[in-house]
Amino acid sequence: MKPRTTLTTAVATAMLSLALPAMAAPDPTDWDAVLQAAEGQTVYWNAWGGDSRTNRYIAWVSEQMQSTYGVNVAHVKLDDTGSAVARVLGEKQAGNMDDGRIDLIWINGENFAAMREQDLLFGPFAESLPNFALTHPDENPEVVTDFTLPTEGYESPWGKAQITFYYDSAQTETPPQSIADLLEWAKDNPGQFSYPRIPDFTGSTFLKQALIELSNQDDALYAPVVEAEFAEITAPLWDYLDELHPHLWRSGRSFPESGPNLRALMSDGELSLAFSFYPTDAAVAVMEYELPESVRSYVLEDGTLGNVHFVAIPFNSPHKAGAMALANFLLSPEAQAQKQSLSIWGDRTVLAVSRLDENDKALFEQGESHPSALPADALSNTLAEPHPSWMTALQDAWLQRYGVN
Amino acid sequence: MVLLPAFGYLPVLGGNTFHLEAWQTLWAHAGLQRSVLLSYFSGLITALVALFIVVLFLAASQGTLLDRAIRRMVSPLLAIPHAAVAFGLAFLIAPSGLLVRWASPGLTGWERPPDLLIVNDPLGLALMAGLILKEVPFLLLMSLAALPQLRPEQRVTVARSLGYAPSIAWLKCVFPALYPLIRLPVYAVIAYATSVVDMALILGPTLPPTLSVSVLTWFNDPDLNRRFMASAGAVLQFGVTLAALLTWWLGEQGVKRLCQRWLANGSRASGATAIAFGGRALLLSVTLLAISALVGLVLFSVAGFWRFPDALPGTFTLDHWLRILPSVAKPLINTLSVGLAATLIAAVLVVATLEHAARYQLPAWRAQWLLYLPLIVPQVAFLFGLVVAAESVAIRPQQALVVAGHLLFVVPYLYLSLSEAYRRLDPRWFQVALSLGVPPWRAFWQVRLPLLLAPLLTACAVSLAVSIGQYLPTLLLGGGRISTITTEAVAMASGGNRRLVAVLALLQTLLPFIGFSLALMIPRLVWAKRRQMRGAA
Numbered sequence: 001m002k003p004r005t006t007l008t009t010a011v012a013t014a015m016l017s018l019a020l021p022a023m024a025a026p027d028p029t030d031w032d033a034v035l036q037a038a039e040g041q042t043v044y045w046n047a048w049g050g051d052s053r054t055n056r057y058i059a060w061v062s063e064q065m066q067s068t069y070g071v072n073v074a075h076v077k078l079d080d081t082g083s084a085v086a087r088v089l090g091e092k093q094a095g096n097m098d099d100g101r102i103d104l105i106w107i108n109g110e111n112f113a114a115m116r117e118q119d120l121l122f123g124p125f126a127e128s129l130p131n132f133a134l135t136h137p138d139e140n141p142e143v144v145t146d147f148t149l150p151t152e153g154y155e156s157p158w159g160k161a162q163i164t165f166y167y168d169s170a171q172t173e174t175p176p177q178s179i180a181d182l183l184e185w186a187k188d189n190p191g192q193f194s195y196p197r198i199p200d201f202t203g204s205t206f207l208k209q210a211l212i213e214l215s216n217q218d219d220a221l222y223a224p225v226v227e228a229e230f231a232e233i234t235a236p237l238w239d240y241l242d243e244l245h246p247h248l249w250r251s252g253r254s255f256p257e258s259g260p261n262l263r264a265l266m267s268d269g270e271l272s273l274a275f276s277f278y279p280t281d282a283a284v285a286v287m288e289y290e291l292p293e294s295v296r297s298y299v300l301e302d303g304t305l306g307n308v309h310f311v312a313i314p315f316n317s318p319h320k321a322g323a324m325a326l327a328n329f330l331l332s333p334e335a336q337a338q339k340q341s342l343s344i345w346g347d348r349t350v351l352a353v354s355r356l357d358e359n360d361k362a363l364f365e366q367g368e369s370h371p372s373a374l375p376a377d378a379l380s381n382t383l384a385e386p387h388p389s390w391m392t393a394l395q396d397a398w399l400q401r402y403g404v405n
Numbered sequence: 406m407v408l409l410p411a412f413g414y415l416p417v418l419g420g421n422t423f424h425l426e427a428w429q430t431l432w433a434h435a436g437l438q439r440s441v442l443l444s445y446f447s448g449l450i451t452a453l454v455a456l457f458i459v460v461l462f463l464a465a466s467q468g469t470l471l472d473r474a475i476r477r478m479v480s481p482l483l484a485i486p487h488a489a490v491a492f493g494l495a496f497l498i499a500p501s502g503l504l505v506r507w508a509s510p511g512l513t514g515w516e517r518p519p520d521l522l523i524v525n526d527p528l529g530l531a532l533m534a535g536l537i538l539k540e541v542p543f544l545l546l547m548s549l550a551a552l553p554q555l556r557p558e559q560r561v562t563v564a565r566s567l568g569y570a571p572s573i574a575w576l577k578c579v580f581p582a583l584y585p586l587i588r589l590p591v592y593a594v595i596a597y598a599t600s601v602v603d604m605a606l607i608l609g610p611t612l613p614p615t616l617s618v619s620v621l622t623w624f625n626d627p628d629l630n631r632r633f634m635a636s637a638g639a640v641l642q643f644g645v646t647l648a649a650l651l652t653w654w655l656g657e658q659g660v661k662r663l664c665q666r667w668l669a670n671g672s673r674a675s676g677a678t679a680i681a682f683g684g685r686a687l688l689l690s691v692t693l694l695a696i697s698a699l700v701g702l703v704l705f706s707v708a709g710f711w712r713f714p715d716a717l718p719g720t721f722t723l724d725h726w727l728r729i730l731p732s733v734a735k736p737l738i739n740t741l742s743v744g745l746a747a748t749l750i751a752a753v754l755v756v757a758t759l760e761h762a763a764r765y766q767l768p769a770w771r772a773q774w775l776l777y778l779p780l781i782v783p784q785v786a787f788l789f790g791l792v793v794a795a796e797s798v799a800i801r802p803q804q805a806l807v808v809a810g811h812l813l814f815v816v817p818y819l820y821l822s823l824s825e826a827y828r829r830l831d832p833r834w835f836q837v838a839l840s841l842g843v844p845p846w847r848a849f850w851q852v853r854l855p856l857l858l859a860p861l862l863t864a865c866a867v868s869l870a871v872s873i874g875q876y877l878p879t880l881l882l883g884g885g886r887i888s889t890i891t892t893e894a895v896a897m898a899s900g901g902n903r904r905l906v907a908v909l910a911l912l913q914t915l916l917p918f919i920g921f922s923l924a925l926m927i928p929r930l931v932w933a934k935r936r937q938m939r940g941a942a
Binding site for chain 1: 423435452467493499500501517518520522525526527565606612613622624625626632641696708709710712713714722724729732737763801862880884885886893895896898902905926
């Protein structure tokens with residue numbers, strides 16, 4: 001071989017051997033090595049970007065990550081988490097195994113189930129994160145369960161959501177306290193309530209909430225759907241909806257696009273009762289001039305569905321160390337306290353606050369409260385999410401019955 | 406890349422054989438037939454009504470002050486992105502919208518918004534209205550660009566000397582010659598209207614939605630097995646667009662046969678006043694509607710809480726602008742860099758092609774239809790396949806790929822806008838320059854290009870506007886990492902805070918607006934002392 005070719009081969013091999021360790025997946029249990037590998041990386045965090053408050057919090061997180069760990073976090077704003085799932089799938093289809101575009105995804109529910117099924121996630125890593133212990137999973141099983149599926153360390157918890165109803169007290173004084181009540185209320189106040197169009201996740205959650213109450217929390221909901229029993233178990237739900245729809249907004253001929261659209265409709269004066277996944281949504285909306293100050297929030301008396309949302313790392317991310325460092329920071333007390341603050345975002349913490357040490361506990365003391373927000377004790381009654389297969393089955397059945405009018 | 410999964414071949418999801426199962430699932434999907442019919446008819450009706458309005462206005466316009474004013478008002482409307490028009494219109498005509506608020510409770514007595522299904526109506530009328538608002542300026546500008554070569558004034562003068570009313574004269578003498586020149590833009594309108602996604606999401610029917618919206622939802626469905634059905638749907642969408650184009654073509658032939666008698670029957674004035682009045686009134690209402698939609702957006706961007714049925718917001722605040730502006734710096738830079746890069750490359754390509762054609766006296770480029778292909782094939786149908794194809798040849802999503810994607814859509818518009826001006830430019834200027842001993846490239850730089858400054862800048866402004874408004878290509882080819890004003894606006898739209906969406910929609914409109922203003926002002930400044938050189942458009 002000519003001297004120049006030998007030199008190039010030697011340089012190439014040297015560079016390759018230097019590059020290889022960086023490309024190999026870092027071992028989550030060796031945390032110092034992870035932090036070292038993370039420094040200087042740029043993590044592309046794909047997260048829903050429809051709420052400017054969430055975006056503002058993520059921007060704060062980026063600043064902290066840069067100054068504390070030297071990791072550059074870029075927020076890729078999604079309008080639908082499904083598109084991130086589709087992207088990772090497309091990359092796998094094209095044979096892209098180590099240079100994916102996405103490093104971290106804000107995810108839960110059926111999106112997580114789909115990615116696990118297709119082996120699109122890196123893990124397990126969550127339980128090795130130093131801050132994960134602060135969530136005390138043995139006492140709070142919801143941080144390791146995603147819609148009845150065990151996370152098995154493939155996603156790290158981040159925040160909590162719970163279905164919260166809100167109403168305009170200037171238009172209606174006695175909002176319904178249960179699903180059955182809701183039907184009576186809708187008959188007395190036609191055209192003033194609606195739920196988001198399926199397959200929006202907030203709308204699907206309304207279906208699950210109604211089904212849980214109407215079927216008296218049937219055990220079958222927490223196991224995979226059995227085709228043969230589906231019709232029988234869901235019969236009360238369809239009877240209920242058949243009766244409810246004519247009294248809904250637009251007589252049930254059209255449904256709002258998403259949860260936030262319910263808020264916009266209330267702002268326009270079209271609805272006087274709505275619901276959201278975020279307990280602080282109504283208070284935040286009043287602060288942002290979207291809703292009148294007469295709005296009040298509450299939870300149904302028998303409890304409402306709640307779930308935890310997570311972050312997960314795709315299998316082909318080239319910045320897994322940085323992503324893990326970010327996931328760990330998100331679980332830190334100061335990040336969780338900042339997130340829960342009403343002036344920043346208001347999303348509830350997944351940490352077991354009562355078990356933190358005094359300094360960290362103080363971060364969560366909030367003097368701020370808002371007349372439109374939920375009273376402090378209202379969130380104790382949380383219903384667990386059914387198995388994810390119920391979500392898809394209910395969505396398909398709803399589209400079959402009401403999808404064309 | 407899209408055809409293969411449609412027939413069952415997608416190894417990463419376990420589909421290793423060809424089969425028709427995806428088509429069976431598609432056909433069994435509730436509401437599919439309605440979706441297909443919605444897309445098909447909304448496309449055809451939009452094109453028909455938009456063409457009708459434009460033709461009527463051109464027939465009615467006499468070069469009076471009013472007509473010139475209307476014409477000048479219409480061109481900026483081209484700059485407003487589709488999504489912004491859709492938002493504005495949605496708020497304008499909704500039962501709790503601007504029009505009702507201005508009329509209530511004084512005229513209507515309503516204290517609560519009426520429960521009427523106007524936006525998202527099942528027949529797609531709101532969607533068609535939004536599309537017509539955008540397509541009328543486009544067709545008008547294309548027609549105005551094509552008219553001069555037909556010498557319409559001379560034709561109309563001859564007809565008037567035979568006793569025809571001016572508008573009838575225009576319809577009988579000019580329009581039949583004009584139509585073949587604007588046929589391709591009309592086809593582009595039909596193709597866009599049958600496969601539009603962003604407008605259909607905001608204004609279109611929901612249960613069931615139009616076919617393109619359904620296909621997009623299936624592509625993004627967490628149930629990854631829906632991919633097969635989505636690919637089949639994308640192929641079906643392409644088929645629907647082709648069917649609509651074919652129907653239009655058949656319609657053309659039919660109209661040609663039926664109108665031959667009318668052309669020669671000698672009626673000189675029947676319907677002239679109706680046309681004169683209707684033409685102006687229709688275009689004026691379209692323009693006013695679009696402007697009111699914009700006004701609504703502006704009001705919302707500075708609104709505090711706005712109770713129904715107040716005509717104006719209770720309080721005004723700059724909070725929304727202050728909140729958005731810091732986060733919008735990077736997207737703005739991205740939008741401009743991608744847009745300017747795509748426009749520049751497209752301009753070089755198009756000018757080179759046209760210059761070559763002009764120098765060698767080539768006839769109008771036969772392969773023009775090839776240029777139009779990206780405009781006619783629905784974006785939803787081929788973009789996903791393009792992403793997978795790019796990944797397979799290890800071209801990672803990046804800015805360059807986004808610029809290349811935008812080029813696909815920008816070049817046809819640039820070509821359309823510039824080719825007329827090139828053709829109309831007197832070739833003798835170039836010949837005189839050559840005869841003075843100057844090499845051809847210098848004659849090009851110093852004679853032809855300066856003469857074409859105004860049309861060139863306008864064409865660049867149009868292509869910049871097109872690039873700014875692109876959503877799916879930026880999102881998919883950039884891997885989600887290149888955020889532009891449009892991707893930000895659509896992401897924010899899913900959050901439902903109408904005030905912030907209004908701010909982003911206005912920002913989205915401002916950029917092409919600046920482009921158009923520059924295109925108008927620069928020739929005026931450069932040729933301040935040479936009036937004949939300005940406005941060669």
